[in-house]
Amino acid sequence: MGKPTLNDLRAFQAVAEHRSFRRAADLLGVSRSSLSHTLRALEQRLGARLLHRTTRSVSLTESGERLLLRLGPLLSDLESILEEASSAEGKITGKLRINGSEGAVRVLLQTVVPTFLARYDGVELDLVAEGKLVDIVGQGFDAGVRLREAVPQDMVAIPVGNAMRFLAVASPDYLHRYGVPKAPEDLASHQCIRQRLPSGKLYRWEFQHNGHDVAVNVPGALTLDSSQLMVEAAADGLGIAYVPELYAQAYLDDGRLVAVLEAWCPPFPGLCLYYPNNRHVPPSLRAFIELLRSA
Template sequence: MAKATLADLVAFQTVAAHRSFRQAADALGQSRSALSHAMRGLEAQLGARLLNRTTRSVAPTELGQRLLERIGPLLRELDDALAQVSQAQGRVRGTLRINTSESAARLLLQQVVPRFLAAHPDVELDLVADGRLVDVVEQGFDAGIRLGESLPQDMVGVPIGGPLRFIAVASPGYLVDRAPPALPEDLRQHRCIRQRLPSGKRYRWEFMQHGQEVAVDVPGALTLDNVPLMVEAALRGLGIAYVPETAAQAELDAGRLVRVLDDWCPPVPGLFLYFPANRHMPAPLRAFVDLLGAAQPGPA
């Protein structure tokens, strides 16, 4: 009986990471039918079902998850070994997989990604912008990106840019017949544009003033899971939105949106690239971290 190949295991890990045959096939550069056939062949060789398939998604079975946990470190060590050999020849090679959100990916694409790819043309950068807060090690990522206040304690964090502000905004038209909220609790008397997190939960708006923290489960008839759409909804007078200041800055500058509860919206730690502290850093990740460090402003 044929044995599972390295390509089979890499393909299985990719399918499990993307939770989609289509996305995994795109990442691997092969057809969806060929990838599906390879996975069925792998399951037949091992005599075990590794993936649960539905018409909408795919996810590892319990046995599949156990296999992922065993092969993940082995595949990463193999990538590291190959990258070290390439690095010894004066070039950085390999694949760098980063789990992030759409907004963070957009930020990287503005400056960091073009510079990185230009400096390291032999590196394949795989940005997975699904927004889920995943275990980057378990899911086969080299690093992840999330807000500094949410970093796992056992991870090393490298800042990307400076602090962020989340602000409440509304259109002047929405406020024509309504008094702006003076306190976060006043939002309960307003229409708010609520946010659905990738986990499926609705986000509770968080405010702080003079050390006092307040979280409000705001009311509203509209819930969205996309920041640009939330800004658009606020522009159309559908209610108050709570978004990153950078996402609404152009509309604020033009006077199409105004701030409310501004003194309850202090800066918070911004985005961080994070990765495990207790494992060897692959050469592509080291190069990416070095570039981020060079891009940070120095002390005044």
């Protein structure tokens, strides 16, 4: 048999990253049966099993893990080379893949993305929102967007937007019934809408006032893993939520939510777009960065 084609390798990367033939097939625009045939043919060409398949799940073999680890950066570099060739003719093309938290992707959609898509119609922008921090190089992303404190030290970081803050918020009805907390310790007598982090741990609410830091393991009967759902639950009067201000802003503006403990919620350095400092920056990412800086 001949050597694997570029399409074969891209098909493997899609299945390996998404751990799903259905999602990978949708991404690639092919049928699941065709994708499955491609992967079996690839395994035959390489003489190695790359995937464990069951009716419900897909996982990587040891050989598959090794291949994915090496393949992601190589395919990303190849995309950059092809983009460079296209941009030399005056048009930026290709795919730009950015990973970030849901809140970070929301900020991009509200700011730079509309202008970028209108200006660079030859670029396919792939934004992946997930809670956990991933290895953007190993997973084949061009860049990531996270809070500044979460950006790996060996990355180039570009600020995105202004400083941010978390706010404790509740509905007017809830505060009328249960009172307004004046200090973080008052939360012990309230219903708090707790947050479960991607790691599975419960988030301890962190406050600061006059240089004094407080972390509170708040009580509450309801736990959620989505800031947006926490905001909606608070607006429904189910308790006090502690969320990024951008999620609650519309609810604060129309009075469905009220901020409490504001003196304990100072701003902190916000989001950064980051990318490896030792790799070629593709033209599409350079263009995205320039728009971020101008915005």
